[in-house]
Amino acid sequence: MAQLNNSAGAMQYGRDLYAAGRQALQSLINEQADETARNDVQASAVQPDLESDISVSEKSSQDFDYEAFGKELDAIREEVLADIGQRDADYIRSIIRRQKYCEVGGRSLIHFSLNPITWAVGVGMLSVSKILENMEIGHNVMHGQYDWMNDPKLNSQSYEWDTVCDADSWRRTHNYEHHTYTNILGKDRDYGYDVLRLTDDEPWRPRHLIQFVDYLVLSSLFQWGVGLHELEFEKLKKKEISLQDKKPFLKNFFKKARKQTVKDYVVFPLLAGPLAPKVLLGNGLANLGRNLWASTIIFCGHFTEDAETFREEDCQNETKGQWYYRQIRGSSNFTGGRWLHILSGHLSYQTEHHVFPDLPAHRYPEISEKVQKICEKYEIRYNTGSFGSQFKTVLRRIAVYSLPPKARPRWLQPTVYV
Amino acid sequence: MSNVEVNMGSSGANLVRVCDSFGHYPAPRKVPVLSRLLNKVGVFVAKSEWLSEYSEFLLTEFDPALSFQRNPARVLSICNETHDTRTFVLKPLRNFAGFSAGQHVSVEVEVNGVRRRRNYTISSSPERYESEGVFTITVKIQPEGKVSNALHSQVGTGDLVYLGKVSGEFLLRNPDRKTLMLAAGSGITPFMSMLEDLNQPTHAAATYTVAKTDRQWVLMYYVRSGEDLIFGKRLERLAQLIPGFIYVLMLSDKQGNISTTQIKKHCADLAERQVMLCGPGPFMDAARSLAEVGGVALQDIHQESFGASIPASNSAVLAQEAIKKGTITFKRSGKTVSTDGTKSILEVAESLGLNPKYGCRAGVCHECKCAKTEGRALNLLSGKVMDSDEGMVQTCVTVPYGAMEVDM
Numbered sequence: 001m002a003q004l005n006n007s008a009g010a011m012q013y014g015r016d017l018y019a020a021g022r023q024a025l026q027s028l029i030n031e032q033a034d035e036t037a038r039n040d041v042q043a044s045a046v047q048p049d050l051e052s053d054i055s056v057s058e059k060s061s062q063d064f065d066y067e068a069f070g071k072e073l074d075a076i077r078e079e080v081l082a083d084i085g086q087r088d089a090d091y092i093r094s095i096i097r098r099q100k101y102c103e104v105g106g107r108s109l110i111h112f113s114l115n116p117i118t119w120a121v122g123v124g125m126l127s128v129s130k131i132l133e134n135m136e137i138g139h140n141v142m143h144g145q146y147d148w149m150n151d152p153k154l155n156s157q158s159y160e161w162d163t164v165c166d167a168d169s170w171r172r173t174h175n176y177e178h179h180t181y182t183n184i185l186g187k188d189r190d191y192g193y194d195v196l197r198l199t200d201d202e203p204w205r206p207r208h209l210i211q212f213v214d215y216l217v218l219s220s221l222f223q224w225g226v227g228l229h230e231l232e233f234e235k236l237k238k239k240e241i242s243l244q245d246k247k248p249f250l251k252n253f254f255k256k257a258r259k260q261t262v263k264d265y266v267v268f269p270l271l272a273g274p275l276a277p278k279v280l281l282g283n284g285l286a287n288l289g290r291n292l293w294a295s296t297i298i299f300c301g302h303f304t305e306d307a308e309t310f311r312e313e314d315c316q317n318e319t320k321g322q323w324y325y326r327q328i329r330g331s332s333n334f335t336g337g338r339w340l341h342i343l344s345g346h347l348s349y350q351t352e353h354h355v356f357p358d359l360p361a362h363r364y365p366e367i368s369e370k371v372q373k374i375c376e377k378y379e380i381r382y383n384t385g386s387f388g389s390q391f392k393t394v395l396r397r398i399a400v401y402s403l404p405p406k407a408r409p410r411w412l413q414p415t416v417y418v
Numbered sequence: 419m420s421n422v423e424v425n426m427g428s429s430g431a432n433l434v435r436v437c438d439s440f441g442h443y444p445a446p447r448k449v450p451v452l453s454r455l456l457n458k459v460g461v462f463v464a465k466s467e468w469l470s471e472y473s474e475f476l477l478t479e480f481d482p483a484l485s486f487q488r489n490p491a492r493v494l495s496i497c498n499e500t501h502d503t504r505t506f507v508l509k510p511l512r513n514f515a516g517f518s519a520g521q522h523v524s525v526e527v528e529v530n531g532v533r534r535r536r537n538y539t540i541s542s543s544p545e546r547y548e549s550e551g552v553f554t555i556t557v558k559i560q561p562e563g564k565v566s567n568a569l570h571s572q573v574g575t576g577d578l579v580y581l582g583k584v585s586g587e588f589l590l591r592n593p594d595r596k597t598l599m600l601a602a603g604s605g606i607t608p609f610m611s612m613l614e615d616l617n618q619p620t621h622a623a624a625t626y627t628v629a630k631t632d633r634q635w636v637l638m639y640y641v642r643s644g645e646d647l648i649f650g651k652r653l654e655r656l657a658q659l660i661p662g663f664i665y666v667l668m669l670s671d672k673q674g675n676i677s678t679t680q681i682k683k684h685c686a687d688l689a690e691r692q693v694m695l696c697g698p699g700p701f702m703d704a705a706r707s708l709a710e711v712g713g714v715a716l717q718d719i720h721q722e723s724f725g726a727s728i729p730a731s732n733s734a735v736l737a738q739e740a741i742k743k744g745t746i747t748f749k750r751s752g753k754t755v756s757t758d759g760t761k762s763i764l765e766v767a768e769s770l771g772l773n774p775k776y777g778c779r780a781g782v783c784h785e786c787k788c789a790k791t792e793g794r795a796l797n798l799l800s801g802k803v804m805d806s807d808e809g810m811v812q813t814c815v816t817v818p819y820g821a822m823e824v825d826m
């Protein structure tokens with residue numbers, strides 16, 4: 001704390017200097033941009049168009065004070081950062097302990113169970129362990145939430161998690177692309193994973209008719225979908241990129257996938273000797289359980305009916321305040337008990353997670369109260385509801401947009417929120 | 419020899435002994451067969467990631483001292499040297515390769531959830547480690563020192579600390595040459611290790627024919643007042659035991675700061691000597707220039723700095739200096755540039771033609787994170803100055819705070 005107070009002067013000074021530097025740089029960039037624009041007739045024709053587009057789409061932008069709004073959120077962040085310490089370290093370590101006991105216990109039960117009940121308990125424990133490891137530990141550690149602890153095992157850049165998705169690939173696609181371009185159609189590749197159509201802004205195709213089946217398949221094989229996300233299948237199909245471009249990615253993907261498969265489907269079953277099939281089945285079910293759970297939580301975070309989408313042109317030259325606004329409007333929370341939050345990796349507080357992706361997630365409940373107050377003050381809809389009701393709107397959304405607007409029956413119209 | 423036991427209020431119920439002398443401990447029991455067997459198992463376990471992770475977990479759950487991935491050392495006892503300095507007797511539990519007299523070791527403790535490391539000079543002889551399996555570090559509380567404060571207030575007898583690398587080039591290389599040792603304050607620690615080493619019958623110096631009256635090794639030890647004197651009795655005793663070792667205590671509140679007259683009084687032959695310096699920055703600067711003026715060859719002056727090399731950030735002026743006059747060394751490409759705080763580390767790296775990875779460039783995604791191997795940095799998002807032992811920086815929103823090095 002002393003450190004913080006003492007460096008307050010430095011902090012202000014540093015920021016001023018930094019801001020000045022940025023501004024100088026920005027004006028330089030703008031000048032250059034102007035020049036290219038002047039040289040390029042087409043570009044200059046596009047420029048004014050874009051501007052008018054922004055003013056049309058953000059009708060409220062004149063009376064909405066994004067700057068003050070952003071500052072209030074910044075203040076929350078600083079408050080939490082100043083308070084981070086032992087409590088947060090103890091929390092994540094206790095979760096890691098439980099997860100490890102759960103895994104050791106689960107695997108032992110699967111191996112040594114004498115009846116189907118103990119076996120099923122083992123499968124459940126292994127599944128819970130995988131869920132905890134992926135959601136509350138892996139996902140959050142990789143966001144840099146615990147880097148301040150200086151613990152090499154909790155280092156965002158070197159952490160590797162228990163799923164077929166390679167951690168480096170995840171850091172690129174999720175931490176950067178998804179969190180920076182959240183819910184911007186065409187830029188946030190997490191939006192519908194290019195499998196599901198979740199807005200009328202996307203053209204309808206006959207294949208969307210059965211997107212509910214796609215959804216079930218995607219959910220069951222979620223870890224594989226996530227693992228192959230960076231392959232950019234849609235671009236491959238359109239021949240925008242070639243398989244050759246994706247070679248380095250595929251190499252890493254296969255390396256990680258092999259490691260995971262060997263562990264769950266070869267080594268552990270073989271250790272059980274003649275009882276290998278029950279271990280194989282148990283591990284498979286544990287992975288399936290984790291897949292279904294993870295996909296459900298993630299769908300509830302961005303694909304509820306009230307979660308907004310954005311267009312690329314609206315988000316150019318976005319300020320910090322506007323970025324915050326998009327994060328809040330593009331995310332949705334759900335309520336529930338403490339362990340529901342923990343098992344969801346606190347993605348039940350998706351809104352807070354998107355506003356402050358690198359603050360320790362177990363702090364989101366306390367942060368949420370403050371965020372809700374700010375949202376009330378600025379009259380921004382804060383999207384939350386019970387787990388069940390939110391999930392229902394996700395299913396409904398998938399169903400609604402599987403049909404083109406004209407073909408929808410009365411009872412299957414998008415819900416209008418006001 | 420009296421072992422007075424005092425109960426220190428600040429560290430709870432830990433017993434802290436007042437040191438008076440060499441305080442020896444029984445040699446560790448050795449179980450070569452078992453430990454070799456365990457090593458074999460260890461190597462096998464380490465090969466499998468999953469196994470090593472989970473066996474480390476289960477072992478440390480049972481007893482943290484069983485960690486084989488970290489390098490634990492048990493605090494066997496703690497002695498008060500002065501009102502603000504304590505000596506910790508540490509027993510490395512495994513993976514410790516030993517050290518040479520004058521070297522320092524990095525010690526890690528957890529402070530408010532953060533693992534922090536500092537280098538401390540080892541203040542006991544290598545021989546003692548070999549015979550008893552222990553060594554000591556002597557720690558003075560630094561006003562803003564997170565680790566020194568934690569060692570004093572939260573580490574007690576029986577606790578574990580974790581050891582890192584042993585390093586340092588400040589060694590008594592030519593003991594056969596006449597030497598002047600200049601120490602100030604807690605800068606005495608490396609000399610303590612060297613002198614106890616000299617006292618060993620096995621030491622090379624034992625073969626020299628040094629008469630009691632020779633002034634072979636002269637130690638001039640500067641402290642502010644008698645209150646700040648560390649190792650007083652041990653030094654007196656070593657002066658009796660080692661032929662040719664002269665110990666001179668200088669109290670600067672009575673005798674004033676270091677001067678040529680003082681040095682000449684005890685070492686008339688200064689120009690022929692090798693000089694070893696250890697103490698706070700101003701003391702070393704003064705001592706060094708006196709030695710140079712006194713005719714000591716440059717290659718014969720050896721020095722060790724200790725304590726924070728960068729001024730603490732308690733004044734805004736110093737902080738501004740640190741930001742305005744930062745430098746970044748890119749470890750892998752070997753380039754060093756000076757910065758003025760207007761460009762982030764990422765931008766500086768790019769301007770040098772490096773290709774660091776990045777994502778949002780706004781402090782959101784942590785894709786630009788890079789290991790900081792040396793020095794301090796200012797995170798512009800949090801406004802926090804990151805200490806030299808805080809390993810990772812978000813290069814897109816961080817500027818150097820003084821001299822720093824990144825692994826790029």
Ligand code: FES
Binds near residue numbers: 781783813814815
């Ligand atoms: S590039 Fe995203 S945090 Fe630095």
